[in-house]
Amino acid sequence: MVTPLPPGAVSPAASADALHAAVGEYAAAARAVNTWRAYRSDHARFAAWCGAQDPPESALPAAPVVLARYLVAHAGARRPATLARWCSSIAVAHDLAGHPSPTRDEQVRTVLAGIRRTHRTRPARVAAASPDDLRAMMIPLDPKSPRDARDRALLLIGFAGALRRSELVALTLGDITLDSDGLRIFIASSKTDPHALGHTRGLSYGSDPATCPVRAWQAWLQHRLHSPTAQPATGDPARTEPGRPAPGRPGTGDASRLLPAAGAFVAVDRWGRLGEAALSDRSVARIVAERADAAGLPGHWAGHSLRRGFATTAHASGASEVALMRHGRWRSSSSMRGYIDEGTVWSDNPTRRLGL
Structure with a gap:
């Protein structure tokens, strides 16, 4: 929960740490807790895959060709919707770190579109209660x-x-x-x-x-x-x-x-x-x-x-x-x-x- 700073309580020197903490708290409040949890999990998975390559690849920032290979490595085993969600999480990680997102590269977009067409799946649906x-x-x-x-x-x-x-x-x-x-x-x-x-x-x-x-x-x-x-x-x-x-x-x-x-x-x-x-x-x-x-x-x-x-x-x-x-x-x-x-x-x- 974000604790607002009281009006008039901000001094340029003494409040630097408090302001920095408040920036982080308000940024975290922009999305639901579960959303942040999914972002962290998805990017951690990508980072682990990058670290296991020979030689290891950088996950942040990540090159578009690395992300394209990552998607191809999981095509077929994972639903296209899951891969698209992974891309969203990777994009958020790059945006927050101030790096250009590889997900916006045309090569990555084309590869993901090709995976969608090749591995078309019927949407998995839960039962609808009546x-x-x-x-x-x-x-x-x-x-x-x-x-x-x-x-x-x-x-x-x-x-x-x-x-x-x-x-x-x-x-x-x-x-x-x-x-x-x-x-x-x-x-x-x-x-x-x-x-x-x-x-x-x-x-x-x-x-x-x-x-x-x-x-x-x-x-x-x-x-x-x-x-x-x-x-x-x-x-x-x-x-x-x-x-x-x-x-x-x-x-x-x-x-x-x-x-x-x-x-x-x-x-x-x-x-x-x-x-x-x-x-x-x-x-x-x-x-x-x-x-x-x-x-x-x-x-x-x-x-x-x-x-x-x-x-x-x-x-x-x-x-x-x-x-x-x-x-x-x-x-x-x-x-x-x-x-x-x-x-x-x-x-x-x-x-x-x-x-x-």
Whole structure:
């Protein structure tokens, strides 16, 4: 977390170290932690390969011909999309170090394009969750179990909100509020919101209590309220967070008793004891996969199954592209369509009009 320097506290000599540290902190805050982790991992892989060559090659700065050979060495064994991601990471490393990026060289671009054409692969897709799938996942869940209550709320809010894993785990108790129409979810930052302007999305009550995200959140909140590790709010809850529910508002579950900054979804141990730390994005993927497996659902399940499932289900139900893009925070209709499952191939299919 970046700690702003107080106004008037900057002196040219004494604050040089503080300013240097602040520059690094603000630069790091420009991208998500997971993004930086992927960049470092990808460039470390490239550096290890360069060091293993005879003679060793420089990874930073790297010559275009070296990067081209690196891509060719992994063509076929790695998907073209993976190689393209590696190039993005290598480009960032060079940009930050003040070196020209070899990824912008025409030779590298041509080699990567040739790899894409030669090693065409069908995009690997995780299963898209449907309402029926979610109902199947809910059947074994015990409402008295804190872990089951958490997973139910996480699955249903993730699906209805079209949330990415990173967005789910970043939610705080103060980001989720209740009004007469349902839940208001404030997404402080996301992949398509690099400037962290934030978005508020509404999740309405479900017609089926078993898959209603609002009821699921209320049930999970009750476990949070009765947990010995619950973090109490301090001061006047009505003043600490503008737009947050005031104490005693009907239907809130008295969430104002909890610290608004506490993570919305926290760890639960085998004895049902709640932790204080928010879940990791990998935990979300594991929860989705485990609950799908317990329900006997076929296919490959991951955290992304919730977001893909929302897009597929909402599209099949007749939601407009404008509404889908707004709710799911997609920048373009083409990127949004990539989330729609092949299960929609029979929706308004023109072959039914051919008279065959």
